[in-house]
Amino acid sequence: MRRWRCFAGLRKMAARESKPVAVSSVRPRMLVCDVDGTLLNPLGELTPASRAALNSLRLAGIPVVLASGRLPYAMQTLCRELELAGPQITMNGALIMAPLSGEIVAGHTLGYDDVRAQLAFARDLDLPTLLCYPDHLKTQRLTREIELLFTPYEEPLPEIVPSLDALAASHPYKIFLHTGRERYEAVVAAARARFDGRFGITSGNKVSVELLALNASKAEGARVVAERSGLSMSEVAAIGDAPNDIALLREAGVSAAMGQADSEVQAAATFVTATNADDGVARAIATLFPAIPRLT
Numbered sequence: 001m002r003r004w005r006c007f008a009g010l011r012k013m014a015a016r017e018s019k020p021v022a023v024s025s026v027r028p029r030m031l032v033c034d035v036d037g038t039l040l041n042p043l044g045e046l047t048p049a050s051r052a053a054l055n056s057l058r059l060a061g062i063p064v065v066l067a068s069g070r071l072p073y074a075m076q077t078l079c080r081e082l083e084l085a086g087p088q089i090t091m092n093g094a095l096i097m098a099p100l101s102g103e104i105v106a107g108h109t110l111g112y113d114d115v116r117a118q119l120a121f122a123r124d125l126d127l128p129t130l131l132c133y134p135d136h137l138k139t140q141r142l143t144r145e146i147e148l149l150f151t152p153y154e155e156p157l158p159e160i161v162p163s164l165d166a167l168a169a170s171h172p173y174k175i176f177l178h179t180g181r182e183r184y185e186a187v188v189a190a191a192r193a194r195f196d197g198r199f200g201i202t203s204g205n206k207v208s209v210e211l212l213a214l215n216a217s218k219a220e221g222a223r224v225v226a227e228r229s230g231l232s233m234s235e236v237a238a239i240g241d242a243p244n245d246i247a248l249l250r251e252a253g254v255s256a257a258m259g260q261a262d263s264e265v266q267a268a269a270t271f272v273t274a275t276n277a278d279d280g281v282a283r284a285i286a287t288l289f290p291a292i293p294r295l296t
């Protein structure tokens with residue numbers, strides 16, 4: 001059973017979440033979980049219920065992998081708190097590495113021509129632009145909106161440089177374009193028109209667009225990490241809430257979308273759990289891994 005959709009005709013999120021979820025034929029052996037908007041509540045906090053649910057998996061020998069658009073060092077505190085020493089999916093899958101040890105498993109950088117093409121696109125649309133590296137960010141224009149985006153995530157503000165074009169050969173892992181919510185859809189459409197089939201185009205918040213190497217994604221990162229453990233994607237459970245989680249939710253053996261996620265994200269998942277304000281991750285884990293004793 002690849003997908004089960006008992007919720008298709010229901011409109012109320014609470015009604016959808018309360019229905020039993022038929023995942024008994026799927027036996028996941030790994031969890032891949034998004035961070036912001038999923039694991040963390042709206043205040044950016046890890047709740048006791050979510051912590052206990054993940055710890056129950058870890059103690060039962062189920063690998064837990066975080067999948068985030070964050071830079072690796074912005075995931076270190078969470079990895080320490082959850083005792084996740086292994087590789088994590090960082091930078092939306094552009095870099096698979098262990099934030100605590102620095103071990104790199106796989107990485108996909110952008111080449112000179114890639115960066116030049118993406119910077120030209122950003123200039124055409126007059127978008128504030130960041131070049132993203134594992135340990136720092138660079139920009140020519142640091143807006144207040146960008147400052148507010150990065151401040152909560154333990155990341156220092158981007159370094160202001162005279163020219164991003166001069167860094168075209170520096171192999172960034174992704175390029176971040178700040179769109180604001182009002183321009184997001186138009187920029188996504190323009191990016192797809194210009195770059196579809198050449199670069200990965202994604203977003204974790206619908207106020208920005210990120211451009212990556214074509215083979216960089218959370219889904220591909222999950223495949224890499226699973227294979228290191230001798231697992232296939234059919235044995236992976238996934239939880240997410242944003243456009244950058246859609247492919248992961250579709251390709252995992254079983255998956256849960258957060259209750260506050262947009263309809264396109266919910267449609268990609270096997271079922272819909274509660275919101276991140278109501279411990280949706282803990283509830284999803286109870287459904288995905290019913291045989292695992294739950295810690296309290």
